[in-house]
Every structure is written in C-alpha cells, then in structure tokens.
Amino acid sequence: MPDISDLELPEPTGHRTSCGIRAVIDCRLETDSAVAGRVAGLLTELATIDPVWQGTWRYEFGPWHTPEYITITPEIQPILDLFPRIREDNDFNQHAYAATLDIDSNFGGGLSVTPTGSIPDNAPPPRFPFTGPTRYDAGFTPKPALTEAGLHSRATTGTIGIHIFDAFDRWTEPDTLVYSTAMTRTLDPRTRPIDIGWISLLPPNTPLDTTLLPTKAILTTNPRNGATIIRLGNSPWHLTETDIHTTHAALGQPLR
Incomplete structure (x- = not known):
C-alpha cells in the first residue's frame, strides 16, 4: 500500500479503540x-x-x-x-x-x-x-x-x-484480510458473504464492479497474490454503513 504518512488522519478525541483485524x-x-x-x-x-x-x-x-x-x-x-x-x-x-x-x-x-x-x-x-x-x-x-x-x-x-x-x-x-470497526462488526455476519471493513483484501479473482464503489474507495493490488485491496477513505473513523452496503453491492452481494 502507498505511504500516506503525510496525511492528517487523527483519531477523534474521547474515543476508545474499538477496531480489529481478521486474517483468514x-x-x-x-x-x-x-x-x-x-x-x-x-x-x-x-x-x-x-x-x-x-x-x-x-x-x-x-x-x-x-x-x-x-x-x-x-x-x-x-x-x-x-x-x-x-x-x-x-x-x-x-x-x-x-x-x-x-x-x-x-x-x-x-x-x-x-x-x-x-x-x-x-x-x-x-x-x-x-x-x-x-x-x-x-x-x-x-x-x-x-x-x-x-x-x-x-x-x-x-x-x-x-x-x-x-x-x-x-x-x-x-486469503482475506479486513481492518474492521465497531460499526462494521455490528452488521449481521449472515448478510455479508465477504467481510468488508475500512480496509479489505478480497479473495483472489473476486468479481468487482468498480463503477458502483463509493467515491472515497481507493483500490490497490496486493503484490503478494495480485488480489484487490479496497480502502474506504483515509480514516476508519470516517467509514459509514452506507459505504459498507455500497461496496457489497459492487461485489454483487447486496446486504439485506
């Protein structure tokens, strides 16, 4: 992933961490x-x-x-x-x-x-x-x-x-890797065949309609296996439920 250390990406004051990583x-x-x-x-x-x-x-x-x-x-x-x-x-x-x-x-x-x-x-x-x-x-x-x-x-x-x-x-x-937030973890796991969070490594060869992605989506290619990485904006605190739903729609897996 590109180095974005020059960006201002502060954690909102008063927040306690409620994020996590899952690699599968x-x-x-x-x-x-x-x-x-x-x-x-x-x-x-x-x-x-x-x-x-x-x-x-x-x-x-x-x-x-x-x-x-x-x-x-x-x-x-x-x-x-x-x-x-x-x-x-x-x-x-x-x-x-x-x-x-x-x-x-x-x-x-x-x-x-x-x-x-x-x-x-x-x-x-x-x-x-x-x-x-x-x-x-x-x-x-x-x-x-x-x-x-x-x-x-x-x-x-x-x-x-x-x-x-x-x-x-x-x-x-x-094979898959997700940086999730408290908001994304509240979504019913049964409605999300592929986990999507703030940053998501998709399974290799996953179909993706990039025209349906949120405008904040940043796509990169994983050099290790050629799979797509989706980052939804520059900070996990700016992620919204709409971003998650829209991204699932781009994957052909709209949430119920």
Missing part, C-alpha cells in the same frame, strides 16, 4: 514452529508500529473463574513452548492441529489464532487433511498500563492502521 487462511497446514515464527515476527513488527502492541504478553489457562497465566516474550521459542500446553488444556492429543493460541498484552493488544492449523515439527502426517480455515484475530483497546507507562496509542489513526494492515498481510499471508 484456507486449508493451510504448517508446523508449530512455522506458526510460532509468524506470530513472533508479527508481534515484533507491530510493537515497532504502535505501543499498544508492546508491554507484557501472557497466555491464560485453567478454569475461567480461577485463571492462571504464563508470561511470554514475543519470540519464537517462548511461543512455540506454549503449543503442548494449549493442546493439554483443550484435552487434545499432542499431534492435534485444532489448538487455539490466544495471548494478550497488558498494554491492550491481543491476538488469537483459531485454530493454529499446525502440528509438531516431528509429527507424522495427519490421517485426515486439515480443511481450515485458520483465523488470525487481533484487537486493540488501550489499557491504563499504557498511559501509566507514558505512552499513547495511535492504532486507530489512518496512517498507523495502514501499517498494521500491511504487517498482517506480510506475516500471515492470508
């Missing part, structure tokens, strides 16, 4: 170490983009009413060491590929990989194919610890949001 990958089975590498690389890059992704990361386990926590650093080996524990906590065998990795930072960043779609590096090939999908879901809601550390998040401003989107595309290599 179909039918990709990897090793635990490959997924750990993706997660570690992603979190490391995100921490350089915005401080909400810094802080202390932890994995929660045990009963919901008496949870315990494992503190980790966003590096390959500490993340890889979580995989046996995740399978154990979910009563899966140690070769299961349906484990969910769910970690969060005390500064307000969170990442869930559901399921990881991975098996241990030394595991035999699975008896049944992994049919996916795998979802990388990330949310960011700044917590008091961020302010107490003298830091401020700009994760929901346009410029930083674009860099976050690009980082997710590079590290997860998804």
